[in-house]
Amino acid sequence: PKILASTLVIGMIVGSFYGLAPVYSSLQSLTTEQTGLFMALSIFAGLVAQLPLSWLSDRYNRTLLIRINAILLAITALPLAIWPHIPFRLLIGLGFIVSMLQFTLYPLVVALANDMIEPERRVSLAACLLMSFGVGASIGPLAVGALIAPLGGNILYAFFALCGVALVSLSRT
Secondary structure, three states, rough: HHHHHHHHHHHHHHHHHHHHEEEEEEEEOOOHHHHHHHHHHHHHHHOOOOOOOHHHHOOOOOOOHHHHHHHHHHHHHHHHHHHHHHHHHHHHHHHHHHHHHHHHHHHHHHHHHHHHHHHHHHHHHHHHHHHHHHHHHHHHHHHHHHHHHHHHHHHHHHHHHOOOOHHHHHHOO
């Protein structure tokens, strides 16, 4: 149940990012080119982080790595949640780090789940994890999107920080 709940929360993060990061960047008064660069670098960050994190994941406790990743996500997302307008270079830098952290959570949880199950049940596990992720990816943008109008675009990164805290609590044994 904790792994499915974690997968749901991660789906909420990733779905909200893909659905609402362009809205956040437009509310930060970025140009179309800057928004494109922000999105491209954020997605590239997720790619860049996969190899080092997979190496760490094979050598260290995955639950601990999830917890550390979630703590760092919550801390790194806070400036983007608090500052109403952030300089573009800082936005790119912090956005890159947040994206490295958020896009590596799902592979960590999947690896942890696969460690805990018999090999013949991995296909059904994958289906359950994908379903949970998909439900989260549907709920997240709806919830955050409803909050953007009254609370502003920064709620997106406040949501990431809150989800990071939720993942820390879910990763406790």
